[in-house]
Amino acid sequence: MTALNLTATGGGTYRWDNNSTNAVCSVTNSGTYSVAVTSTNGCTVAASIQVFQDNSLPSVSISPSSATLSCTTSSVSLSAIGSGTFVWSTGATTSSISATVAEPYSVTLTGGNGCKATAPAQVTQDNLVPSVSISAAPSLTIAYGQSATLTASGATTYLWSTGESTTSIVVNTAGPYSVTGTTGNCSAQGAIACYEYNWLAACSTPARQDVSEAGMGLQVKVLGNPVTGPEVDLEISGITGQLVVVQLVDLQGHPLAEKRIERAGETEHLRLLVDRWAGVLLLEVRTAAERQVIRLVQK
Numbered sequence: 001m002t003a004l005n006l007t008a009t010g011g012g013t014y015r016w017d018n019n020s021t022n023a024v025c026s027v028t029n030s031g032t033y034s035v036a037v038t039s040t041n042g043c044t045v046a047a048s049i050q051v052f053q054d055n056s057l058p059s060v061s062i063s064p065s066s067a068t069l070s071c072t073t074s075s076v077s078l079s080a081i082g083s084g085t086f087v088w089s090t091g092a093t094t095s096s097i098s099a100t101v102a103e104p105y106s107v108t109l110t111g112g113n114g115c116k117a118t119a120p121a122q123v124t125q126d127n128l129v130p131s132v133s134i135s136a137a138p139s140l141t142i143a144y145g146q147s148a149t150l151t152a153s154g155a156t157t158y159l160w161s162t163g164e165s166t167t168s169i170v171v172n173t174a175g176p177y178s179v180t181g182t183t184g185n186c187s188a189q190g191a192i193a194c195y196e197y198n199w200l201a202a203c204s205t206p207a208r209q210d211v212s213e214a215g216m217g218l219q220v221k222v223l224g225n226p227v228t229g230p231e232v233d234l235e236i237s238g239i240t241g242q243l244v245v246v247q248l249v250d251l252q253g254h255p256l257a258e259k260r261i262e263r264a265g266e267t268e269h270l271r272l273l274v275d276r277w278a279g280v281l282l283l284e285v286r287t288a289a290e291r292q293v294i295r296l297v298q299k
Contacts, residue, residue, distance in 0.1 A: 002114055003028050006049060012039040027051055058084050058111030062121040067099070070126040071184035075100045078121055080107040099123045130155040132181035132190035140192070147172040150192060155181025218290040222283070226297040230275035232283070236261075236268040239287050247284045248272055248296075256281070274298060 006025045008014045016025045016035045027033060034048035060082035067076040079096040080086045088097050089106045099105060102125035108118045132154040139148065151168040152158045159165050161178045171177060178191040223233040236244060244261040256277055261268055274281060274296065281296045 004051060006033055006035075006051075008035040008037060008047065010037045010039070010045070012037055014038075029053075054113045055115065056111075056113065057115050057117045058082055058109050058113075060084075060107065060109035060117045060119045062105070062107055062119045064121070065119075066122045066124070068124050068126050069100070069102055070128075071130070071186035074185060076123060078105055078107075078123075080109065080119070082109045082111075082117075082119075084109045084111045127186075129186045129188040130181050130183040132158075132179065132188045134177070134179060134190045134192040136192060150177055150179075152179045152181060152190060154190070155188065156183045157181070218285065218287060218292055220283075220285045220292045220294060222294055222296070225294070226299045227274055228299050230273060231271050232274050232296060234268075234270040234272070234283075234285075236264065236270065236285060237266060239264050239290070240266050242287045244268065245284075245286050246270060246272070247286075248274065249282050249284065250277060251280060251282065 003026050006027060008016075008023050008025070013021065014023050014035055014037055015021055017033060018025065025033065025035070030051050030053035032048055032050050034046055036044055036046045038044045060080060063079050063081055064076075067078070069076065075098050077096055078099055080088075085093070086095055087093055087108045087110075089104075090097060097105075102123050105121045105123060106118055107121075108116055110116050132152060135151050135153070137149045137151070147170050149168055149170050150160075152160075153167075157165065158167055159180045159182075160169050162169060162171075169177075176191060178189055180187055180189050217238040219236065219238040221235040221237075223235060225232070234246065236246075242264050244264045246259045246261075247255055248257040249255050257272055259270055259272065261270075272283075275298075278298060281298070283294045283296050285292045285294075
């Protein structure tokens with residue numbers, strides 16, 4: 001216990017049971033203390049007092065005792081409950097603090113009797129990022145001149161690879177497309193491919209030998225169709241200086257192989273392996289302005 005001063009009054013001289021002759025006696029332990037007072041006429045009288053020790057601990061708690069930081073919750077408020085003075089593990093002496101880091105927290109309360117008590121709280125971190133997905137309507141595969149609506153879900157805000165920030169976008173060209181979904185401070189990405197085919201041209205043109213598919217300027221010649229060997233030979237012309245993309249896909253719209261010519265010459269000769277896949281395949285040749293789709297039949 002802290003020191004307690006006992007003061008005797010009445011005049012004359014004083015003698016405490018610890019032989020102190022001062023009017024004031026400082027004690028640090030519980031117990032019974034007495035003092036004898038002698039007046040100027042020689043009469044003596046005694047007085048005593050009982051000193052008790054208060055060792056009761058103060059009551060303290062933290063509300064809430066546990067909390068979780070997440071993508072949407074970057075801080076939580078912790079409040080100490082009790083009567084006295086507070087000192088937090090962070091060094092703060094206020095009754096409430098804002099916790100922004102996932103770790104253990106505690107507060108120590110000092111009561112009026114000088115006794116101290118401590119209460120803990122635990123703040124954790126939920127690092128689970130949002131699960132972003134994309135759905136396509138009416139279909140993932142669109143015909144030439146048609147469009148598809150791509151809709152993102154699983155987050156709060158979205159940013160598409162096209163630069164749009166809406167939940168849904170309308171596309172009418174071949175993908176792939178991706179979207180980044182953000183919830184609070186966390187982001188995740190979803191991706192989808194949207195395949196576009198000129199089914200009328202691809203399915204109505206009969207397979208024939210040395211076929212040439214003519215466009216405005218783009219000329220594609222398949223040297224041997226039906227394909228009898230492991231490879232198919234192509235001759236591409238009419239697009240000098242342009243970027244050309246040649247893609248091989250199956251009838252379900254899955255890409256199988258792709259070649260790119262960054263700057264085409266007057267006539268380009270390409271060879272694609274096709275023996276890994278059986279049946280009918282679609283060959284798409286496109287530039288920035290033109291596009292040809294040819295059906296390949298393998299024997």
